[in-house]
Amino acid sequence: MTATERVYAHIRDQILAGTLRPGARLGEAGIAADLGVSRTPVREALRKLSADGYTDLRPHAGAAVRLWDPAEVRSSFAIRADIEGQAAARTAQTITTGQLAGLEQLCARMEAPGAVAQRSELNRELHQTILRISGLVHAERIAMQLADIALLTLTFHSFSNAQAERSDSDHRMLLMAFRIRDADYAQAVMRTHILTAAAVLDDVSRSRG
Amino acid sequence: MTATERVYAHIRDQILAGTLRPGARLGEAGIAADLGVSRTPVREALRKLSADGYTDLRPHAGAAVRLWDPAEVRSSFAIRADIEGQAAARTAQTITTGQLAGLEQLCARMEAPGAVAQRSELNRELHQTILRISGLVHAERIAMQLADIALLTLTFHSFSNAQAERSDSDHRMLLMAFRIRDADYAQAVMRTHILTAAAVLDDVSRSRG
DNA sequence: TCCTCCCCAGTTGCATACAAATATCGCGCC
DNA sequence: GGCGCGATATTTGTATGCAACTGGGGAGGA
Known part of the structure; x- marks a missing residue:
C-alpha cells in the first residue's frame, strides 16, 4: 500500500468518525508530520478526498473538511x-x-x-x-x-x-x-x-x- | 490558474475530443515535457482525472484512458x-x-x-x-x-x-x-x-x- | 518448443528544496 | 478608538533528485 493511500484512508476515517469536524482546516505540513511522510503524498490524498466530496479545496487556500448544509x-x-x-x-x-x-x-x-x-x-x-x-x-x-x-x-x-x-x-x-x-x-x-x-x-x- | 488545472483541462479535453483513445497510456514524463511543466502537477492532474472517472490509475503502473464497456x-x-x-x-x-x-x-x-x-x-x-x-x-x-x-x-x-x-x-x-x-x-x-x-x-x- | 525465472530498463512513488501566493499582525493614519 | 495598509510569516504550488516497484525480454531448464 502506498503512502498516499494510507494518508487518504486515515483522513477519511477521521472525518467519518467525527474526529475531524466539518470546517476543520487540513494543513499539509501538520498531516505530513503526524503520519511521518512528506507533503507530497499528503497533497495527493487531499486532492482525492476533495474529488470524492469529503473536503473543499481552494487553490492557494488549502483544504478543509466539507460542511454539508x-x-x-x-x-x-x-x-x-x-x-x-x-x-x-x-x-x-x-x-x-x-x-x-x-x-x-x-x-x-x-x-x-x-x-x-x-x-x-x-x-x-x-x-x-x-x-x-x-x-x-x-x-x-x-x-x-x-x-x-x-x-x-x-x-x-x-x-x-x-x-x-x-x-x-x-x-x-x-x-x-x-x-x-x-x-x-x-x-x-x-x-x-x-x-x-x-x-x-x-x-x-x-x-x- | 495553477499548472495542475491546466494539465487537467488539457488531458480531459483531449479525451472528450477523442484525440486520446480509450486504453491510451498516459506517461507522466511525456505529458510533463509536452506542456512544459514538471511531473508534480501532472501527477496531481492524473489523480483528479482518475477520481472523476476519465482514467484508470493503478499504483506503480501508471494511468490510462478509461475504457468503458x-x-x-x-x-x-x-x-x-x-x-x-x-x-x-x-x-x-x-x-x-x-x-x-x-x-x-x-x-x-x-x-x-x-x-x-x-x-x-x-x-x-x-x-x-x-x-x-x-x-x-x-x-x-x-x-x-x-x-x-x-x-x-x-x-x-x-x-x-x-x-x-x-x-x-x-x-x-x-x-x-x-x-x-x-x-x-x-x-x-x-x-x-x-x-x-x-x-x-x-x-x-x-x-x- | 514452451514454460519459468531472473535481471534490467523504464516508470512511478516519495522526499526535499525553492518559488509564489495568501493570511496575519502591527503600525500609522483618520 | 476604529480602519486601512503594508511587511512578514505561514502555507500552498512547482521543480528536481533519488528510491522502489512493475513489466518485458532473454537465458536456462523441462
Missing part, C-alpha cells in the same frame, strides 16, 4: 432513493440463490444482540452488495458516496432501538422481495427504507433545534 | 434517467419566469441552423441549468459526470438530422412542462429524452457490429 443532505437521500430503488428492482430480477443466502447471513449478523457497534458497517455492506448484484456499475460508486455524506450527519445522532428494529424489518422485506423476484415490491421497499431514514433524520434535527 | 455506458443512462427525471420534476415546481426565459434562449440557440458544432456544448448547458434549478445539489455533479461518460462513446458516432430534431422537440416539450408547472409531465419527458438517447446509441452500435 441540510438541504444537500436531504437531496442526497432523494437521489439515493432513486438509484438504490432501481438497483433493488434489477437485483430482484437477477439474484441467484447463493447471493440471496449471502444477504440473509448479513441480515442475521446485523440483528445479533451485540452488533450495535458494527451496525453501520454491516448496513453499508448490505447496501453495497445489493448495488453490486444489480449490475448498475455506476450506481454502486455513486450511491455509496452519497451514503457517506449522510453518515457524516448521522454520526452526531444516536438512534433508538425501535428505529433499528424498523430498519431490520425493512431489510427482511427486501430479502422477501428478492426471494419472490418481485421487482416492483423490491423497489418500493428500498425507496421507503431510504426515505424513512431521511425523514427520521429531519424529524430529529427539527426537534433538537 | 457497453454495459457500463447503458447503466449510466439508466441512472441519469432517474436523477434528471426527478430533477426535472422539481424544476417544474420551482422554476421562475426569468429562469424559464433563459432556458428558452438556450433552446433557440441550439435550434439555429449553423449550431451543429456547438450542439453538444449547448445541450450540456441546458441539462446542467435544469439540474441546478432543481436544487438537488448532488444531482448536478453526478448527472454531468455520467453525461460525460456517454459523450465519450457518442464522440465516435454521428447522428442524423432527424435525431437532432427529435431531441430539440423533447427540449421544447420539457419547457412546456415547466411553463405549466406539471412535474409529472416534466419527469416523463426527461426520462424519455434520456432513455431514447440510450436506445438510439444501442441501436446504432448493434447495426454497426
Whole structure:
C-alpha cells in the first residue's frame, strides 16, 4: 500500500468518525508530520478526498473538511432513493440463490444482540452488495458516496432501538422481495427504507433545534 | 490558474475530443515535457482525472484512458434517467419566469441552423441549468459526470438530422412542462429524452457490429 | 518448443528544496 | 478608538533528485 493511500484512508476515517469536524482546516505540513511522510503524498490524498466530496479545496487556500448544509443532505437521500430503488428492482430480477443466502447471513449478523457497534458497517455492506448484484456499475460508486455524506450527519445522532428494529424489518422485506423476484415490491421497499431514514433524520434535527 | 488545472483541462479535453483513445497510456514524463511543466502537477492532474472517472490509475503502473464497456455506458443512462427525471420534476415546481426565459434562449440557440458544432456544448448547458434549478445539489455533479461518460462513446458516432430534431422537440416539450408547472409531465419527458438517447446509441452500435 | 525465472530498463512513488501566493499582525493614519 | 495598509510569516504550488516497484525480454531448464 502506498503512502498516499494510507494518508487518504486515515483522513477519511477521521472525518467519518467525527474526529475531524466539518470546517476543520487540513494543513499539509501538520498531516505530513503526524503520519511521518512528506507533503507530497499528503497533497495527493487531499486532492482525492476533495474529488470524492469529503473536503473543499481552494487553490492557494488549502483544504478543509466539507460542511454539508441540510438541504444537500436531504437531496442526497432523494437521489439515493432513486438509484438504490432501481438497483433493488434489477437485483430482484437477477439474484441467484447463493447471493440471496449471502444477504440473509448479513441480515442475521446485523440483528445479533451485540452488533450495535458494527451496525453501520454491516448496513453499508448490505447496501453495497445489493448495488453490486444489480449490475448498475455506476450506481454502486455513486450511491455509496452519497451514503457517506449522510453518515457524516448521522454520526452526531444516536438512534433508538425501535428505529433499528424498523430498519431490520425493512431489510427482511427486501430479502422477501428478492426471494419472490418481485421487482416492483423490491423497489418500493428500498425507496421507503431510504426515505424513512431521511425523514427520521429531519424529524430529529427539527426537534433538537 | 495553477499548472495542475491546466494539465487537467488539457488531458480531459483531449479525451472528450477523442484525440486520446480509450486504453491510451498516459506517461507522466511525456505529458510533463509536452506542456512544459514538471511531473508534480501532472501527477496531481492524473489523480483528479482518475477520481472523476476519465482514467484508470493503478499504483506503480501508471494511468490510462478509461475504457468503458457497453454495459457500463447503458447503466449510466439508466441512472441519469432517474436523477434528471426527478430533477426535472422539481424544476417544474420551482422554476421562475426569468429562469424559464433563459432556458428558452438556450433552446433557440441550439435550434439555429449553423449550431451543429456547438450542439453538444449547448445541450450540456441546458441539462446542467435544469439540474441546478432543481436544487438537488448532488444531482448536478453526478448527472454531468455520467453525461460525460456517454459523450465519450457518442464522440465516435454521428447522428442524423432527424435525431437532432427529435431531441430539440423533447427540449421544447420539457419547457412546456415547466411553463405549466406539471412535474409529472416534466419527469416523463426527461426520462424519455434520456432513455431514447440510450436506445438510439444501442441501436446504432448493434447495426454497426 | 514452451514454460519459468531472473535481471534490467523504464516508470512511478516519495522526499526535499525553492518559488509564489495568501493570511496575519502591527503600525500609522483618520 | 476604529480602519486601512503594508511587511512578514505561514502555507500552498512547482521543480528536481533519488528510491522502489512493475513489466518485458532473454537465458536456462523441462
